[in-house]
Amino acid sequence: MLIFEQSKPGREAHGQTPQLASDEVTIPQQFLREDKPRLPEVSELQAVRHYTRLSQKNFSIDTNMYPLGSCTMKYNPRGVHRLASLPEFLQHHPLAPEKISQGFLACMYELQEILADITGMQEVSLTPMAGAQGELAGVSMIKAYHEANNDHGRIEMLVPDAAHGTNPASAVKCGYVVKEVPTDKDGDVDVEALKTMLGPKTAGIMLTNPSTLGVFERRIKEIADMVHDAGGLLYYDGANLNAILGKVRPGDMGFDVMHMNLHKTFATPHGGGGPGAGPVAANHRLAKYLPTPVVGKQKDQYVWLTKQERPESIGRMSTFMGNAGILLRAHIYARMLGHEGLKRASQFATLNANYLMHRLKAAGFTIAFSERRASHEFIVTLKNEAKEYGITATDFAKRLLDFGFHAPTMYFPLLVPECLLIEPTETESKEELDRFVDVMVQILEEAKTHPEILKTAPHTMPVKRLDDVRAARELDVVFSE
Amino acid sequence: MLIFEQSKPGREAHGQTPQLASDEVTIPQQFLREDKPRLPEVSELQAVRHYTRLSQKNFSIDTNMYPLGSCTMKYNPRGVHRLASLPEFLQHHPLAPEKISQGFLACMYELQEILADITGMQEVSLTPMAGAQGELAGVSMIKAYHEANNDHGRIEMLVPDAAHGTNPASAVKCGYVVKEVPTDKDGDVDVEALKTMLGPKTAGIMLTNPSTLGVFERRIKEIADMVHDAGGLLYYDGANLNAILGKVRPGDMGFDVMHMNLHKTFATPHGGGGPGAGPVAANHRLAKYLPTPVVGKQKDQYVWLTKQERPESIGRMSTFMGNAGILLRAHIYARMLGHEGLKRASQFATLNANYLMHRLKAAGFTIAFSERRASHEFIVTLKNEAKEYGITATDFAKRLLDFGFHAPTMYFPLLVPECLLIEPTETESKEELDRFVDVMVQILEEAKTHPEILKTAPHTMPVKRLDDVRAARELDVVFSE
Amino acid sequence: MPFIPHTDEDVKQMLVAIGVAEIDDLFDEVPANLTIDSLKNVPTGINEMQASVLFKEFGSLNQQVSCFLGAGAYEHHIPAAVWDLTSRGEFMTAYTPYQAEASQGGLQLIYEFQTMMASLTGMDISNASMYEGATALSEAVLMAIRSNRRNKARKVLLATTVNSNYRQVLDLIAAKQNIQFIELAYCQKQGTTLLSDLEKYQDEDIAAVVVQQPNFFGCLEDVDHITDWAHQKQALVVASVNPTSLALLKAPGKWGEQGADIVTGEGQPLGVPLASGGPYFGFMCCKQALVRQMPGRIVGRTVDSDGKQGFTLTLQAREQHIRRAKATSNICTNQGLLVTAATIYMSIIGPQGLKKVAIQSHQNLEYLKQKLAALDDIELVFNASNFHEAVIRLPIAAEKVVEKMLQHGILAGLPLHQDYSELKNSLLVCVTETKTQQDMDNYVACLQLSLNQIKKTSKKAAKV
Amino acid sequence: MPFIPHTDEDVKQMLVAIGVAEIDDLFDEVPANLTIDSLKNVPTGINEMQASVLFKEFGSLNQQVSCFLGAGAYEHHIPAAVWDLTSRGEFMTAYTPYQAEASQGGLQLIYEFQTMMASLTGMDISNASMYEGATALSEAVLMAIRSNRRNKARKVLLATTVNSNYRQVLDLIAAKQNIQFIELAYCQKQGTTLLSDLEKYQDEDIAAVVVQQPNFFGCLEDVDHITDWAHQKQALVVASVNPTSLALLKAPGKWGEQGADIVTGEGQPLGVPLASGGPYFGFMCCKQALVRQMPGRIVGRTVDSDGKQGFTLTLQAREQHIRRAKATSNICTNQGLLVTAATIYMSIIGPQGLKKVAIQSHQNLEYLKQKLAALDDIELVFNASNFHEAVIRLPIAAEKVVEKMLQHGILAGLPLHQDYSELKNSLLVCVTETKTQQDMDNYVACLQLSLNQIKKTSKKAAKV
Numbered sequence A, B: 001m002l003i004f005e006q007s008k009p010g011r012e013a014h015g016q017t018p019q020l021a022s023d024e025v026t027i028p029q030q031f032l033r034e035d036k037p038r039l040p041e042v043s044e045l046q047a048v049r050h051y052t053r054l055s056q057k058n059f060s061i062d063t064n065m066y067p068l069g070s071c072t073m074k075y076n077p078r079g080v081h082r083l084a085s086l087p088e089f090l091q092h093h094p095l096a097p098e099k100i101s102q103g104f105l106a107c108m109y110e111l112q113e114i115l116a117d118i119t120g121m122q123e124v125s126l127t128p129m130a131g132a133q134g135e136l137a138g139v140s141m142i143k144a145y146h147e148a149n150n151d152h153g154r155i156e157m158l159v160p161d162a163a164h165g166t167n168p169a170s171a172v173k174c175g176y177v178v179k180e181v182p183t184d185k186d187g188d189v190d191v192e193a194l195k196t197m198l199g200p201k202t203a204g205i206m207l208t209n210p211s212t213l214g215v216f217e218r219r220i221k222e223i224a225d226m227v228h229d230a231g232g233l234l235y236y237d238g239a240n241l242n243a244i245l246g247k248v249r250p251g252d253m254g255f256d257v258m259h260m261n262l263h264k265t266f267a268t269p270h271g272g273g274g275p276g277a278g279p280v281a282a283n284h285r286l287a288k289y290l291p292t293p294v295v296g297k298q299k300d301q302y303v304w305l306t307k308q309e310r311p312e313s314i315g316r317m318s319t320f321m322g323n324a325g326i327l328l329r330a331h332i333y334a335r336m337l338g339h340e341g342l343k344r345a346s347q348f349a350t351l352n353a354n355y356l357m358h359r360l361k362a363a364g365f366t367i368a369f370s371e372r373r374a375s376h377e378f379i380v381t382l383k384n385e386a387k388e389y390g391i392t393a394t395d396f397a398k399r400l401l402d403f404g405f406h407a408p409t410m411y412f413p414l415l416v417p418e419c420l421l422i423e424p425t426e427t428e429s430k431e432e433l434d435r436f437v438d439v440m441v442q443i444l445e446e447a448k449t450h451p452e453i454l455k456t457a458p459h460t461m462p463v464k465r466l467d468d469v470r471a472a473r474e475l476d477v478v479f480s481e
Numbered sequence C, D: 001m002p003f004i005p006h007t008d009e010d011v012k013q014m015l016v017a018i019g020v021a022e023i024d025d026l027f028d029e030v031p032a033n034l035t036i037d038s039l040k041n042v043p044t045g046i047n048e049m050q051a052s053v054l055f056k057e058f059g060s061l062n063q064q065v066s067c068f069l070g071a072g073a074y075e076h077h078i079p080a081a082v083w084d085l086t087s088r089g090e091f092m093t094a095y096t097p098y099q100a101e102a103s104q105g106g107l108q109l110i111y112e113f114q115t116m117m118a119s120l121t122g123m124d125i126s127n128a129s130m131y132e133g134a135t136a137l138s139e140a141v142l143m144a145i146r147s148n149r150r151n152k153a154r155k156v157l158l159a160t161t162v163n164s165n166y167r168q169v170l171d172l173i174a175a176k177q178n179i180q181f182i183e184l185a186y187c188q189k190q191g192t193t194l195l196s197d198l199e200k201y202q203d204e205d206i207a208a209v210v211v212q213q214p215n216f217f218g219c220l221e222d223v224d225h226i227t228d229w230a231h232q233k234q235a236l237v238v239a240s241v242n243p244t245s246l247a248l249l250k251a252p253g254k255w256g257e258q259g260a261d262i263v264t265g266e267g268q269p270l271g272v273p274l275a276s277g278g279p280y281f282g283f284m285c286c287k288q289a290l291v292r293q294m295p296g297r298i299v300g301r302t303v304d305s306d307g308k309q310g311f312t313l314t315l316q317a318r319e320q321h322i323r324r325a326k327a328t329s330n331i332c333t334n335q336g337l338l339v340t341a342a343t344i345y346m347s348i349i350g351p352q353g354l355k356k357v358a359i360q361s362h363q364n365l366e367y368l369k370q371k372l373a374a375l376d377d378i379e380l381v382f383n384a385s386n387f388h389e390a391v392i393r394l395p396i397a398a399e400k401v402v403e404k405m406l407q408h409g410i411l412a413g414l415p416l417h418q419d420y421s422e423l424k425n426s427l428l429v430c431v432t433e434t435k436t437q438q439d440m441d442n443y444v445a446c447l448q449l450s451l452n453q454i455k456k457t458s459k460k461a462a463k464v
């Protein structure tokens, strides 16, 4: 039942609304609204009940394992959430003078320092609000660099075919033409092909390493040199940073600029779709272009640095400084883990992925790059099963829901057919991984013997399989009676 | 799955436990423990997941209507919970000097005043931790009174047959002999029978008004006079106070001492079985016996009053002052509702009950005292249905669960056969009441046509009907592998 | 290992299963010359108890004040239930609802949100959120340019009364796309866009007009006129609005003859705390005809294989994960949790409630304006109608006054001359329903006192 | 009408259905001379926003201090997850799980709680909670008297080292039942029960012996000796213990040859905040043989009609709602929510974790004791082993010192002479794992300073 179907004209949660002495306003009629907006008219209890019940219809980290490749769905510590919700942070206005904002600014400054260390970069700007905005920042910085060099012919951004969709979309948003770089059979960038693509039009390349294929790009240094030699710059998509914390740094690999997804690597809750935070880090080449505001330190005081102090900055990306509360959470998380804990997170994320990969392989599944080490994730391809039993990766994924596992990422990267990209993260226990293997094996058995169980899955969710085609064709995106 | 079944030796939630420099202790061996207690060894995520999932297996006010007679399961405002959880209250030590406890003490003092007004009594002590402890306090005060009068022959406590089980149990706990007073056919106390029971042995009588039969005791003044004339005192069980706030007061009815259930009338959350708070209020006869501590005011300072200042007090009932946080919640709730809101709560609780009673009656259900006004609750008896269709009140109750309604109180009061005691409370909407009627009608239809559906209900809960007999016979109350 | 569940025994067994001796062997594909031993600038880990102490200390360095500052982020009462529910693990720790069947709670909630926002703005369609107000406006401008079929110009008229931070964000994002912004001047008396300025562009090709209501000064623009003017020029109207105000003010869908085309805004006032600037959320609504140009996620209602109602992400072919370089935007992760909070907020507050919030805020401002105007040294800068924000002129630099007022525990407002050099000594003051008459009287008294104190000190300084 | 959902139209329809003209008609059975018009001493209602302001003000009147006070309520670190989960509506707003099928979450949790408590205390059985520590002990004494078949005496030996507030509660509750308490003296040097005092009662009929471990002074009693002494006299041993200490100290089930018979305690240290004194919870465990005399609720594991595991309240025939006057206790509502918190706390902290908490607390005390003993004016009163609390003797009245220490933001401890007149100038000081070395050093420094200040003022006063 929709909340609107519980609505009744005239009902109001009086405990929450102002008690007006009069409803007089001095605003002329021409500006005023005449109709009542369609907000629900329900009691506080009705709202509480409705949304409590709705929440129970969701999978979440707090209820289910999410082996969602490229998403790093790990435990979101409750303590971090609690501390970021201290009233001193929550009730603080973003434009409050620096003098009364030292607590928040200090946290942000420390976070900048920590992230610079982790990435091996010179400087960090925290303002981008998600990975995609971090990409926009980074690519804009590359553009600013070439423009400062009067190098206006560099109109191409190279992106591997395995890249996340935001990479090409962000490049286009900065006015670049996107060129797809192919992948070789081992899952690495096809270096020979890349060579032929580089040239005076090359603005740069966007890479993820370990890549979204779950493997570490071994020739990264060579690639970096090639791109730099061609006059291009290297952008690092930090979505997979959880694989390499304290082990290897993008700055050391030769990247010039990058984003991080704090809502992945730094365990901030994903919130059913957001918010995230996508800080951007840059080396000596690009640091001055970082978006503002940045937090600086002058004597003992933390200060905002804006376009005034950083005139070459690409400028402002949001009204204030991005998703401040998410940044705060990432800072708390980083302080709790510490350098040793961050490193260990990547070690165990890698351990879990490799263990799972080996067990699934042993159980008869086809691994996409099975001779490679898994990074913190790996790919199962069901192309054989699809052919033999007529089932798809979707069918497999939907059936997993019935066993209480969120589905892995499906059909991404696009170049592996019928793929499941699996990332267990370090916070899942061996028992849970073993249970996942058992369930995968059981579903494989079902695929052989009763494929219709998969094709009609899920069976135990609040709804059965949904009709996506109808949703798009008979568009119903706003309720009306 | 039990949490113990997820336990693994050596696992620890390191983010939560102290980092010891050494595990040295100076305590001699004879005092030390050798074995490891059976606490779960799980990760923080495992614990979060386990208890999140467990919670989803509960009915609760936040998810379901609870027409649970005598329990007043109304909306527990979230704002109240939030304010009572302010760190200044939560981190405060109960033995902190008065000087640094003025905020808490002020709240408690105000609550005493508010409750005295609502009950029409002279003074209030907040310390009892639930209704039953309030009864113990009140009956102890009655005992103290007679003892102070050297009236040692008064060994009998009169309790109506419809009374709640705690009434006789509390009287016995104070060393009284319990005598049951019968109920007349209209649901009132059988005054003629009562007359014959009163005498020099009478210490007092414990009454609930409106009674647990859902009707107001009309001859209450007469009863009070009779009891007083016989030298006895009157105890008021305040469980049903939600029926009469701002309308009629126990003190005015002639009662000498009473408890309130703040976890009912004042909407503090029931917590899956507690905590509650059962403040006790007394008139001029008994006020000086009230249990300590009580909060007093001296000039502008709030102070603790203990046995030193109140030497005739029956004394202390808990280590500190009862369920402080629940008292605080009740105070916040009372301040939010105000005098007009409290009155309105009772008016609408009564409206809802009478509406539901009339609709169920019209739908063919048998109402226990159908010629009476319902107070905030009323009784449906299924004795006819039991005879005709072979179903019981339990069957009916269990079937209600399948429709998302918590069952009404069943088989209480004991004197009405196959009864359901129904209390909707003021925070349920008319739509919800109408839906309840529809479901009751549907179940009645099922009882006629497919009684087995009822007998095997519930069908949609995490478990089917449980074997209580086995639970008691093959006692398994502690997990062992 | 705060959050790692592995026992030593687990690790052993897992390494055996993989066939390596130790965990570090799993990194053997990383060129050895690239690896580091450890992070140097990250402190050692601490447990939650130590973190509590540490971050309470950080918190205590943020002074808590009585807030009369708005300028794009507004203090409102938020019912406790809003975040109690929003913080439930099932909402807070869920992923984007790509697996619809396992995300019906979140999806239905977004569908409800879309319905509420569409109605509040008077539009046909709402998406499931943008990052925040300024980026929502930028995306709207890009969308307007993309979708204006009749007019292929890349010039956009932009009112200078739009929040200056928003205009900076527009610069960054829209400039990369070769879009030219032309700023519309405002009337120094009214504080609203000079309608006469519009006429200058009567003969130019304009793709869109961007207007904010109430504008940055809290003044009410003549949106009917602007909208009609734009439409007669085939330009689209892109609006940035305050959602609270919409309970009281005309919905953008009703502006002029045809209504605004794309409506965006900062959703923060709908149940999101100030929180040092975020996370907030942007909303975006549009007319039906533009839906396929809409960036961001959209939830649709459909049926499952049993014909039962269900919800799912729809029109995904607009999005980057499907369309990549051809997507309507690069946005992926959005602000889902804030949408959750806003939806619950709107459900609890309801339509009358939100109107009362708006009215109370407005009445409070009118009261404060009167009291301030009665002070000798202070004048109201503009005489248009205001919503809950207004500009006052002080006898001295506004920064000085703001600093002084902090000593009284009051955050007095935003000095404007940085963003509007013509507005010397001016302060943007905001008041919402959270302030009582006593709070406002106290503001006025402290302001008087602060001015006196500053005068005295400067006189003394002058003497020396 | 903050929480009432009725519209005017609803009320009209409902009154018609009932057949009355107005709501007040529904009260027509209440004698008119008894009704009142309105409440006189209850203020007018306020909304949640106003209540927030009001109660934050009340809160601010409670000074926040660094707490070195224990005496029955202990400050421990509580993982945020504990109350995040405990406050979930499904736990917090559920009723007592009488409808087992609709309460499996709460019931399973209690079963897990019972298992944890039984193991922690080394007993066979645990109930589902009592009100708090003192009432749990009272109920245990009543239970001991009821269940001691071999010994029908109503005399109980009670160590004076039991928390004096507990002893007061025992007085109130147990005295009504004609039970006679005989107090056992303690050794002025050791701070523990004088074993020689026991011998005095060798020839008396004693039903039970009540002992607290660690005792009120934080000292460790010779529980083995006391237990064996009691058992040779057919007396039952009733223990009151600190649950945190049990991770480190011998479980009562292992005391002496046969172990204690009934074990109770204050559960607050297991994840419950100080909270001005409550709600806390009492726990009670016993030997298998005594289970039918146990007061309070007990959850049992059973099966449903499909044979599937499930949980339900069991042995209800002990309880007031079934047995009424013959019940084992009058307790009905207990402390379920606190049990929820404690169960989650114990799950997250785990056995090693709880032991670390105990060890850290103990080590901290030892450190503080050393530092304090090194001060000129201060001595340790007792020389028994302590857990995390100890008594120190000051040169002047402890109240004065406590008051002075508040000025340094420190709550220094509990002055003892009120409860133990022989312990002049004595202060019970507590330290748990929440205090750092720096906190303790600060305590010592401030104490020194406070003593000096007081001395100076009193010298001055003496001079005048």
Ligand SMILES: Cc1ncc(COP(=O)(O)O)c(C=O)c1O
Binding pocket: A070, A071, A130, A131, A132, A133, A164, A166, A167, A208, A212, A237, A239, A240, A261, A276, A277, A278, C331, C332, C333
């Ligand atoms: C590899 C990769 N790059 C970029 C992104 C985009 O990040 P965001 O969703 O934070 O905008 C994602 C998100 O899933 C990703 O997996």
Ligand SMILES: Cc1ncc(COP(=O)(O)O)c(C=O)c1O
Binding pocket: B070, B071, B130, B131, B132, B133, B164, B166, B167, B208, B212, B237, B239, B240, B261, B276, B277, B278, D331, D332, D333
């Ligand atoms: C009529 C009545 N009296 C007394 C009580 C006992 O109150 P408590 O459970 O708070 O001890 C109840 C509780 O249900 C009750 O309904």
